[in-house]
Amino acid sequence: MPPRSTSSETPVDHLTPDEARIEHERLGAEIREHDRRYYEEDAPSVSDAEYDALRKRYEALEDQFPELKTPESLTQKVGSKVSEKFGKIRHRVPMLSLANGFADEEVEEFVERIRRFLQWKADAPLAFTAEPKIDGLSLSLRYEGGRLVSAATRGDGAVGEDVTNNARTVGDIPHRLKGSSVPETLEVRGEVYLSHEDFAAINARQEAAGKALFANPRNAAAGSLRQLDSSITASRPLRFFAYAWGDVSEMPADTQHGMMECFRSFGLKVNPLTRRCTSVAEMLEHYHAIETDRANLGYDIDGVVYKVDDLNLQQRLGFVSRSPRWALAHKFPAQKAVTVLEGIEINVGRTGSLNPIARLKPVTVGGVVVSNATLHNEDYIKGIGGNGEKIRNGVDIRIGDTVIINRAGDVIPKVLDVVLEKRPADAKPYEFPTTCPACGSHAVREVNPRTGKEDAVRRCTGGLICPAQARERLKHFVSRNAFDIEGMGEQRIDEFYEEGLVQRPQDIFTLQARNARSLKRLENREGWGETSARNLFAAIEARRSIALNRLIFALGIPHVGETSARLLARHFGTFEHLRETAKAAADPASEAHAELTAIGGIGPVVAEAIVEFFKEQHNEEMLDALLAEVTVEAMEAPAAANSPVAGKTVVFTGSLEQMTREEAKAMAERLGAKVAGSVSKKTDIVVAGPGAGSKLAKAAELGLQVMDEDGWFALVGRK
DNA sequence: AACCCTCGAGGTCA
DNA sequence: CTCGAGGGTT
Numbered sequence: 001m002p003p004r005s006t007s008s009e010t011p012v013d014h015l016t017p018d019e020a021r022i023e024h025e026r027l028g029a030e031i032r033e034h035d036r037r038y039y040e041e042d043a044p045s046v047s048d049a050e051y052d053a054l055r056k057r058y059e060a061l062e063d064q065f066p067e068l069k070t071p072e073s074l075t076q077k078v079g080s081k082v083s084e085k086f087g088k089i090r091h092r093v094p095m096l097s098l099a100n101g102f103a104d105e106e107v108e109e110f111v112e113r114i115r116r117f118l119q120w121k122a123d124a125p126l127a128f129t130a131e132p133k134i135d136g137l138s139l140s141l142r143y144e145g146g147r148l149v150s151a152a153t154r155g156d157g158a159v160g161e162d163v164t165n166n167a168r169t170v171g172d173i174p175h176r177l178k179g180s181s182v183p184e185t186l187e188v189r190g191e192v193y194l195s196h197e198d199f200a201a202i203n204a205r206q207e208a209a210g211k212a213l214f215a216n217p218r219n220a221a222a223g224s225l226r227q228l229d230s231s232i233t234a235s236r237p238l239r240f241f242a243y244a245w246g247d248v249s250e251m252p253a254d255t256q257h258g259m260m261e262c263f264r265s266f267g268l269k270v271n272p273l274t275r276r277c278t279s280v281a282e283m284l285e286h287y288h289a290i291e292t293d294r295a296n297l298g299y300d301i302d303g304v305v306y307k308v309d310d311l312n313l314q315q316r317l318g319f320v321s322r323s324p325r326w327a328l329a330h331k332f333p334a335q336k337a338v339t340v341l342e343g344i345e346i347n348v349g350r351t352g353s354l355n356p357i358a359r360l361k362p363v364t365v366g367g368v369v370v371s372n373a374t375l376h377n378e379d380y381i382k383g384i385g386g387n388g389e390k391i392r393n394g395v396d397i398r399i400g401d402t403v404i405i406n407r408a409g410d411v412i413p414k415v416l417d418v419v420l421e422k423r424p425a426d427a428k429p430y431e432f433p434t435t436c437p438a439c440g441s442h443a444v445r446e447v448n449p450r451t452g453k454e455d456a457v458r459r460c461t462g463g464l465i466c467p468a469q470a471r472e473r474l475k476h477f478v479s480r481n482a483f484d485i486e487g488m489g490e491q492r493i494d495e496f497y498e499e500g501l502v503q504r505p506q507d508i509f510t511l512q513a514r515n516a517r518s519l520k521r522l523e524n525r526e527g528w529g530e531t532s533a534r535n536l537f538a539a540i541e542a543r544r545s546i547a548l549n550r551l552i553f554a555l556g557i558p559h560v561g562e563t564s565a566r567l568l569a570r571h572f573g574t575f576e577h578l579r580e581t582a583k584a585a586a587d588p589a590s591e592a593h594a595e596l597t598a599i600g601g602i603g604p605v606v607a608e609a610i611v612e613f614f615k616e617q618h619n620e621e622m623l624d625a626l627l628a629e630v631t632v633e634a635m636e637a638p639a640a641a642n643s644p645v646a647g648k649t650v651v652f653t654g655s656l657e658q659m660t661r662e663e664a665k666a667m668a669e670r671l672g673a674k675v676a677g678s679v680s681k682k683t684d685i686v687v688a689g690p691g692a693g694s695k696l697a698k699a700a701e702l703g704l705q706v707m708d709e710d711g712w713f714a715l716v717g718r719k
Numbered sequence: 720a721a722c723c724c725t726c727g728a729g730g731t732c733a
Numbered sequence: 734c735t736c737g738a739g740g741g742t743t
Contacts, residue, residue: 376738410735558725
């Protein structure tokens with residue numbers, strides 16, 4: 001639960017200085033917590049009026065007792081946490097990412113997939129748009145009545161940062177759209193970028209001012225848009241191309257290229273290399289033309305985007321997981337570089353995994369200096385792929401080798417290949433350690449009992465006696481989506497662990513009490529002061545109450561990430577219920593075990609991991625100690641999705657005439673329904689087309705709701 | 720077999 | 734923030 005408003009009615013001038021100090025401190029902590037909820041979780045727990053009241057009283061206290069106006073006060077901090085961050089904006093329509101492809105064949109497959117999905121005849125016309133994929137950062141502009149009212153970055157796709165003031169300084173972004181056909185509300189999406197010329201000029205200025213240079217135009221554009229002082233943004237000549245839209249009150253066109261034309265007529269910039277293509281050959285031709293001309297464009301692009309032109313078809317095609325089925329980003333090959341592998345280091349992960357990392361002679365790839373790269377796992381180094389086949393023709397990777405690296409997706413450095421001719425004569429095959437480099441325990445590759453295959457990762461068997469694992473688990477425990485304890489970063493965990501101050505999760509919550517009795521107090525250490533210690537303790541106190549799903553996630557049970565943690569929290573409701581069931585489930589024949597695996601999304605492997613976790617004596621002790629320190633919040637009821645079929649299980653049977661089966665399924669799922677393949681007593685709705693047989697009969701037998709396609713559309717609307 | 724989730728990776732900027 | 738391997742679920 002969020003801290004309740006504690007603002008008392010006592011007039012400020014009736015308080016003793018001591019009372020004032022205590023209340024001032026309490027209010028400060030409360031305001032900080034509200035700020036955090038508002039800015040970081042986008043989940044304000046008080047109204048604006050209540051918040052303002054808190055701040056007013058906080059300030060009134062300081063007016064009456066000026067000694068409270070310390071440099072740490074929320075009113076005094078220059079660039080305090082509050083103003084340090086951008087507000088958040090929830091996108092009315094999520095900003096999704098695009099499916100990627102590299103090879104020409106993937107474009108063919110993409111078009112094929114779409115034809116299949118639509119049941120389109122081979123000769124039926126199907127048009128696409130093709131446009132350069134600008135390498136910048138995406139931005140969503142909201143226009144109401146033709147006026148720019150807000151601008152948000154992509155963020156995680158659902159919630160972005162409010163950069164309205166900065167967007168207003170971008171020359172290509174009109175404050176007001178022109179023309180009479182501008183929809184009442186229109187969210188324009190596009191890319192903010194910097195031209196090569198402007199990028200060079202900015203870096204020249206940075207250099208003259210003795211400031212750090214930007215690595216590439218994209219980073220410079222991102223840095224410029226995220227300036228808190230919009231006058232700095234204004235001094236950077238950012239540009240903008242529109243290519244998509246979000247929330248729109250009435251669509252001004254029914255094709256993708258029609259929309260682009262509208263954008264242009266509204267006064268927005270649209271990339272001039274956008275073409276309408278009617279065949280794969282034409283799409284590829286345009287791709288290669290753009291690739292050839294890439295260096296002369298004057299701005300960075302990283303590929304070509306194809307989109308189905310007809311918006312009705314886009315609608316029918318819908319989405320696969322997080323990207324539209326109707327679009328493909330055809331990326332240019334990633335830039336490669338050659339360098340020397342100077343060493344291989346092994347990191348031990350939270351789950352005990354031994355992760356090999358390549359230490360490279362620093363080299364520039366695609367504008368950034370790369371000195372590390374992932375080597376994935378033991379087999380990858382040996383030249384064997386996940387399913388046993390050879391990769392790199394079976395060539396292994398050795399220390400001293402000259403290697404070819406790239407940045408996968410232009411981001412993650414990866415060792416692609418070895419230049420065998422340059423292999424030093426004395427280079428020996430790399431021997432992957434069979435003991436943990438952190439604790440010396442055996443490190444083994446477990447055999448999956450069902451497939452009989454060896455796990456790709458080698459794991460330390462040391463469990464909690466392994467300091468590396470213990471530290472990584474602590475880091476996971478305090479991380480953003482778990483307990484989210486501000487001020488407990490990697491460095492501090494390492495430091496605290498080393499000194500024995502915090503070695504188990506529960507130690508975090510007893511730290512303050514132990515510190516008070518300690519001879520070597522935190523606040524007296526080098527690099528520490530009263531403030532840093534106080535802030536840390538305040539951050540810990542703020543987490544004595546925790547949401548159930550966060551707690552489950554924080555435990556770091558293998559295979560249980562955020563999603564599974566939420567599933568478990570929702571199913572069990574309380575931690576005790578989960579714990580009891582998991583313990584009872586140690587018997588595979590038990591009802592508890594059946595309950596666990598019956599949860600959708602929890603299969604045998606995950607269930608086993610959960611059972612194992614709760615079986616461990618030291619975990620038992622940890623949980624008892626932890627639960628004595630923290631309060632677990634009851635699970636909130638899941639927000640009811642506003643769709644008539646949300647949460648229902650639907651079965652489609654017979655032949656569907658107005659949509660393909662896949663389409664029907666995608667549609668039902670989009671509306672929050674589950675789609676099953678067969679009728680059972682768990683089924684809620686059966687949609688039967690002509691020719692339906694046994695499933696329809698069974699549905700009648702069970703007395704389920706049965707409807708035809710028209711009935712389905714009547715129920716959910718035609719979307 | 721398709722899709723989804725977990726986990727751990729690197730680099731940049733504020 | 735983003736990627737990708739591997740493995741789990743359905």
